[in-house]
Amino acid sequence: MKRGTLVPLVLLVLPLVACLAACRSNPTTEPRDPPDTPASPQANAVPAPLAVAPTASASAASSLDAGPPAQPLRPDQPMTADSLPTRDSSGYTMAATLHAELPPLPRGPEYAAAAVETARKKTEPRLTLDLGSSRLRMSIASHGFVLPMGTELRARVDRYGHVVLTPDGASYRIASPGALHALLGERRFDVAPLSPADVNGTGEGARRLGYRTRKVDVVNRAAHATFEIARVADAGDSGILVCRALLDMMNAPPSTPLCSLDEVPMFAELRWTTRGALVFTATTIVRRLDLSATALLMPPPTATFVTSPLPGQGSEILLTGPELHALRTGEHPPEGRPALTLFNSSDVLQFAWLDGIPIAWVAPGGRVEIPALAKGRGSVEWRTYLGDVVDPARPVTLPGLSEPGGTDASVP
Incomplete structure (x- = not known):
């Protein structure tokens, strides 16, 4: 570009720059909303x-x-x-x-x-x-x-x-x-x-x-x-x-x-x-x-x-005596006599579900006696908490004994 042509261009650009600067610094200009926060x-x-x-x-x-x-x-x-x-x-x-x-x-x-x-x-x-x-x-x-x-x-x-x-x-x-x-x-x-x-x-x-x-x-x-x-x-x-x-x-x-x-x-x-x-x-x-x-x-x-195992429990009954008593109507066994004995003969910890209710969990080889249930017939299903091992529900006569994979029997 020839030197002579630069002067007109400069004369054209300078007013535009001055106008932009004045608009930006003019205190009477209407305020604008702040820009949105950039997306993360x-x-x-x-x-x-x-x-x-x-x-x-x-x-x-x-x-x-x-x-x-x-x-x-x-x-x-x-x-x-x-x-x-x-x-x-x-x-x-x-x-x-x-x-x-x-x-x-x-x-x-x-x-x-x-x-x-x-x-x-x-x-x-x-x-x-x-x-x-x-x-x-x-x-x-x-x-x-x-x-x-x-x-x-x-x-x-x-x-x-x-x-x-x-x-x-x-x-x-x-x-x-x-x-x-x-x-x-x-x-x-x-x-x-x-x-x-x-x-x-x-x-x-x-x-x-x-x-x-x-x-x-x-x-x-x-x-x-x-x-x-x-x-x-x-x-x-x-x-x-x-x-x-x-x-x-x-x-x-x-x-x-x-x-x-x-x-x-x-x-x-x-x-x-x-x-x-x-x-x-x-x-x-x-x-x-x-x-x-x-x-x-x-x-x-x-x-x-600590690095020790969790405090030991071989089993836990999940419901209180009155709550178990209220589940079923009918005659109850004498006080102090278990209504249902649960024995976990498997090699994994399992829950025992009686008639659709989890009543206890039992560690491998553990045994627990459930009190307060009325006499009669029901069904027990053994399963892991995670649900990856489920034993088919089996009938049981109360008072009785139940174990996973075994034959449930009544106790005379």
Whole structure:
């Protein structure tokens, strides 16, 4: 370009620049709305609740982006003291059930319907989950588990595995990745081999607790699972921790790309490749601004690390004498004489269900005597808590004896 042509161009551009500067600095200019907050990488990865299952890079995008990857916990080593981010004082509290497929309730004049319904409700396996932005506290909230009511499982986003806190808060143990299946099923901390899982989005799920969900299938050697996952504002990484716990129950790696930032599973069905299924269902979810920071610490600052097995129990009766007495009408055996003797002759811990109600769990080789049941006929079904071992229901005459896989007999 010739030098002479630059002058007219400069003369044309200078007024335009001056005008733009004056408009930007003019105090009388009408104020504009602030720009929208830039979308996070997660929002770009999963733009809508009905998006397909997140990729590995999407699910990994969380508060860990600026730090090292999560490390697995070791059962033989205590954890260092925890320092909780202040943002974890807000979050959500969720109530949920976690149970195997339920047998039908009995019908007939010898059953007291109200008492049967009360017993089923008391023994329903219920959980309370406190969801901080980077922490999870999952509490046993009923008598329907092999773990005592009040037991807590705590998790944090920068660790794989769980801290298991006793109901009195005095001691904790480490459940390494792959241990939840044995812990919930048999009160043991045995670690099962982790099996890689395939994750595939399958479209829209049911609307749950007012949230739209996306459906995801997760398949590995242990189970074929279906998840329904909702986007919950400001849930942070807590839903990722719930997903990790459910994946642990099916022996899938905790790094499996399932939940993303601000996503929470509302429903999951883990259908075992052997038989049966375990079902997780959220029943309520409430926003909280007053979560206790201490209650989310992992490990708890006042608890002592131990490596011993859980305090021994060979069995537990899940209902009280009056509750058992109220289940059935009719004549009762003399006081002090058992109405039903349960003997677990198998090599796994099992629950005994009498007429559709779980009345006790019994460890392998254990025996327990059930009082207060009315005389008559009924049926006993033996099954594991996880529902992966189920013995066919067999008739029993009360007073009587029952064992899994054996011939039930009456006691004269």
